Amino acid sequence: MNIIPLMIQALKDKADRIYQKSVQCFFLEPIDCYGVRKDIVKDIAKKYFAMIKHEPKAVIFEQCKELLSLGKQETFVIACVWALALKKQFEPSDFAIFNSSLDAYVTNWASCDDLCGGPLGILLKQYPELIAKTNLWVQSKNRWKRRASAVVLIYSGQTPDQLPIILKRCEQLLQDEDVMVQKGYGWLLKKTSARYQQEVFDFVMTHKKMMPRLALRYAIEKMPTPLKKRAMD
Numbered sequence: 299m300n301i302i303p304l305m306i307q308a309l310k311d312k313a314d315r316i317y318q319k320s321v322q323c324f325f326l327e328p329i330d331c332y333g334v335r336k337d338i339v340k341d342i343a344k345k346y347f348a349m350i351k352h353e354p355k356a357v358i359f360e361q362c363k364e365l366l367s368l369g370k371q372e373t374f375v376i377a378c379v380w381a382l383a384l385k386k387q388f389e390p391s392d393f394a395i396f397n398s399s400l401d402a403y404v405t406n407w408a409s410c411d412d413l414c415g416g417p418l419g420i421l422l423k424q425y426p427e428l429i430a431k432t433n434l435w436v437q438s439k440n441r442w443k444r445r446a447s448a449v450v451l452i453y454s455g456q457t458p459d460q461l462p463i464i465l466k467r468c469e470q471l472l473q474d475e476d477v478m479v480q481k482g483y484g485w486l487l488k489k490t491s492a493r494y495q496q497e498v499f500d501f502v503m504t505h506k507k508m509m510p511r512l513a514l515r516y517a518i519e520k521m522p523t524p525l526k527k528r529a530m531d
Contacts (some may be wrong), residue, residue, distance in 0.1 A: 331371035412490025419453025445482035
């Protein structure tokens with residue numbers, strides 16, 4: 299059962315032209331969207347997923363691919379919601395599907411973070427051995443893949459054994475000139491500091507002369523004021 303045309307109409311019915319124009323200010327690159335707020339998009343996604351949840355995973359993944367190919371911001375979100383709803387059926391081989399989606403369909407920070415914070419991040423949390431497959435992303439010419447190499451580690455569990463991986467990943471991205479990548483690994487350091495404040499602070503102090511100020515500010519945002527002052531000195 300292909301319910302995508304019905305869902306597209308539901309999105310169009312909820313489109314807000316004013317929101318459609320205003321949302322562009324959050325992006326450096328042009329985005330293609332209907333103009334539906336994200337909470338409404340997720341409600342629509344859940345409503346229509348209920349109609350196909352009995353279908354095999356492969357069938358639902360094919361519909362997710364069709365949604366991604368439409369190139370709309372909202373249909374990307376729906377594809378991630380649907381894929382995540384199948385998390386109990388995830389298996390290591392699904393990494394190839396999410397990896398190819400990252401290559402082919404991620405064109406801005408929001409879609410990058412939706413994928414990393416949704417199905418891809420959960421897959422790596424379930425199968426930590428797959429994290430090694432993201433090592434080469436730091437060398438990618440695709441800026442969103444480099445950002446993903448950091449952001450996906452926010453959602454992969456952040457267990458003690460992953461801390462060295464996280465710090466090494468940030469060191470590899472340390473002098474990346476792309477601001478979206480800098481924000482990505484700065485965000486990763488900020489989130490990691492909630493559990494490993496001293497380790498992240500030591501990392502920042504070691505590398506602050508080479509770290510872009512944007513990334514540094516992100517990394518120390520949640521730290522106590524005295525530590526912030528030392529890092530910014």
